[in-house]
Amino acid sequence: MTEPLPQGSVIGILGGGQLGRMLSVAASRLGYRTHVYEPAANPPAGHVADRVTTAPYEDAAALAAFAASVDVITYEFENIPAAALDLIEASRPIHPNRRALAVSQDRILEKDFLTGLGLTTAPYAAVETEADLMEALDRIGAPAILKTTRLGYDGKGQARIMARADAGAAFAVMNGASSVLEGFIDFSREVSVIAARGLSGEVAAYDPGENVHRSGILHTTTVPARLSPSERTDAVLLAAKILNALDYVGVMGVELFVTSAGLVVNEIAPRVHNSGHWTQNGCAVDQFEQHIRAVTGWPLGDGSRHANVVMENLIGDDIDRIPALSREANTAIHLYGKAEARPGRKMGHVNRIAPKG
Amino acid sequence: MTEPLPQGSVIGILGGGQLGRMLSVAASRLGYRTHVYEPAANPPAGHVADRVTTAPYEDAAALAAFAASVDVITYEFENIPAAALDLIEASRPIHPNRRALAVSQDRILEKDFLTGLGLTTAPYAAVETEADLMEALDRIGAPAILKTTRLGYDGKGQARIMARADAGAAFAVMNGASSVLEGFIDFSREVSVIAARGLSGEVAAYDPGENVHRSGILHTTTVPARLSPSERTDAVLLAAKILNALDYVGVMGVELFVTSAGLVVNEIAPRVHNSGHWTQNGCAVDQFEQHIRAVTGWPLGDGSRHANVVMENLIGDDIDRIPALSREANTAIHLYGKAEARPGRKMGHVNRIAPKG
Numbered sequence: 122m123t124e125p126l127p128q129g130s131v132i133g134i135l136g137g138g139q140l141g142r143m144l145s146v147a148a149s150r151l152g153y154r155t156h157v158y159e160p161a162a163n164p165p166a167g168h169v170a171d172r173v174t175t176a177p178y179e180d181a182a183a184l185a186a187f188a189a190s191v192d193v194i195t196y197e198f199e200n201i202p203a204a205a206l207d208l209i210e211a212s213r214p215i216h217p218n219r220r221a222l223a224v225s226q227d228r229i230l231e232k233d234f235l236t237g238l239g240l241t242t243a244p245y246a247a248v249e250t251e252a253d254l255m256e257a258l259d260r261i262g263a264p265a266i267l268k269t270t271r272l273g274y275d276g277k278g279q280a281r282i283m284a285r286a287d288a289g290a291a292f293a294v295m296n297g298a299s300s301v302l303e304g305f306i307d308f309s310r311e312v313s314v315i316a317a318r319g320l321s322g323e324v325a326a327y328d329p330g331e332n333v334h335r336s337g338i339l340h341t342t343t344v345p346a347r348l349s350p351s352e353r354t355d356a357v358l359l360a361a362k363i364l365n366a367l368d369y370v371g372v373m374g375v376e377l378f379v380t381s382a383g384l385v386v387n388e389i390a391p392r393v394h395n396s397g398h399w400t401q402n403g404c405a406v407d408q409f410e411q412h413i414r415a416v417t418g419w420p421l422g423d424g425s426r427h428a429n430v431v432m433e434n435l436i437g438d439d440i441d442r443i444p445a446l447s448r449e450a451n452t453a454i455h456l457y458g459k460a461e462a463r464p465g466r467k468m469g470h471v472n473r474i475a476p477k478g
Numbered sequence: 479m480t481e482p483l484p485q486g487s488v489i490g491i492l493g494g495g496q497l498g499r500m501l502s503v504a505a506s507r508l509g510y511r512t513h514v515y516e517p518a519a520n521p522p523a524g525h526v527a528d529r530v531t532t533a534p535y536e537d538a539a540a541l542a543a544f545a546a547s548v549d550v551i552t553y554e555f556e557n558i559p560a561a562a563l564d565l566i567e568a569s570r571p572i573h574p575n576r577r578a579l580a581v582s583q584d585r586i587l588e589k590d591f592l593t594g595l596g597l598t599t600a601p602y603a604a605v606e607t608e609a610d611l612m613e614a615l616d617r618i619g620a621p622a623i624l625k626t627t628r629l630g631y632d633g634k635g636q637a638r639i640m641a642r643a644d645a646g647a648a649f650a651v652m653n654g655a656s657s658v659l660e661g662f663i664d665f666s667r668e669v670s671v672i673a674a675r676g677l678s679g680e681v682a683a684y685d686p687g688e689n690v691h692r693s694g695i696l697h698t699t700t701v702p703a704r705l706s707p708s709e710r711t712d713a714v715l716l717a718a719k720i721l722n723a724l725d726y727v728g729v730m731g732v733e734l735f736v737t738s739a740g741l742v743v744n745e746i747a748p749r750v751h752n753s754g755h756w757t758q759n760g761c762a763v764d765q766f767e768q769h770i771r772a773v774t775g776w777p778l779g780d781g782s783r784h785a786n787v788v789m790e791n792l793i794g795d796d797i798d799r800i801p802a803l804s805r806e807a808n809t810a811i812h813l814y815g816k817a818e819a820r821p822g823r824k825m826g827h828v829n830r831i832a833p834k835g
Binding site for chain 1: 486499759779780806808813
């Protein structure tokens, strides 16, 4: 068995947003310190980190000093420039690994990987030209959705195509970027599995959560999800298959569509995931601690659910609801310490806790 | 109603131990930053604080700069020199207030205050000389316990007197310090109430916990405590009486002995308390967040218990049990990031969670 990193070791976290913030808190519970690397000033994770480096991902000297100061490196978002990773990987282990990052940074690679595992995804086709798009539409049909291959999140870089006539406008939205056409999936609900794999290869998964989006941003996650026992089993096995295939270490979010023909993989995120925030108040070991356990060589923790939870994101002006939310019973508030509440910005979340039914 | 401190405000915390560490994490959940003031280097709270000042309590310039940098001041331990408080109180509000500190810093003042409220304490007498001690023993009887009036914690500065013949040795332990003789209480169990009072005067209390000590240090706290319904009510009402009488703002720990003649107050601590650590895994709002809510003007949160919990302290070498503890189901680990495991040093705690019966 691997020895876990000793007490007092430093975990480097690339990215200083709310996920890094909650990872840093979890690291403290296990006796570790964190060093956050973030280009933007005053990052939310910085308020609870032992150390912060404010520098762009192109600053080789800052990256090298960061890597030298930590014992292991992880990240809170998947769009880290490859050159930055090359540089730090030379001196410290990075978990999850480069392959997981590469696969999740590119929607085509991701779908090729998933279908290669025998899993079902939406029908898809790579699109470089408007002619590619028309050809893809012939095969996949409308409605469909055109997405940039790389760097999309929270509904950005996407255009719906309800009929062939929309194709030109959708192509223009891509602004010349490589893109992928995805067929619409007729799903009854969307769920996600937050799964973890440890350094020794053990796998654990939280109870799947049921997600509702608003304007392309996660609105609520409810556990338990409305799933049949076989769907629940399939969801967890499928997540384990993905983690094992990638020789993954850490927590991953796997978004799934529930259809009458079975589960369809929407996308994977090689990090702690917004739809796993409910675990903070529903489990003895939450997704943030599970991730820290994995990357530092601890055994995975007990992620069994001891309560039902509805997680609700607080987006933009939702922060103004705090006075009312602060008076609610059975409601745990988690704010991110962001200075400015812009529309669409994730400001915090609440977990509403109910006895396990 | 008072408006809570705005998001992003800074809470100053005097003391950088594990209580300050967990207060800092709770502050982050409510969108606040913390600035920790601690004489010792590398304090546990510093790993999760936005800012740390390392300076003695006698450094007037450092204290003034600290006070100027924060919006409100609280503390994690009660033995802060009065001169330091005088200095910072001139520029920023301190919660809990000076009277609560004064009362809890002095065992005689504390017992005078409690008995003045009509509450029961152990019989006690102030001891300055060996003659005082013999006279006090005549009145209170043996067995009894001699304690320094000020600055005692975790069983330090205490000597048991089983018979009059022990008096000289016990007096010597006090090393000339003012002390108090306390009669032994014949109690069936020790419980504590963690109670909070907000800026607007509202009071809330957690379910009492039952405490077991080893070598004068808290070993376990179990909730629910074995109390009759009337004992439970008495315990909570009594705590509320203390908080109201002190015009208290923040969380207080009230230690009680359960006797056949009713509840006897052992001592009060004007801060979050080791016997309240179970709330981290048993309540939507834990004692640390409750304290931050109180001192920043939030409404008090829902402290109702949604699970049964046994909190166990990890003292000194207990830290070596982490590999085994990390594999336990339903067990939440909270480590303090202390570099060295000395005998008697609190290194962390675990909360073992069970469904509410």
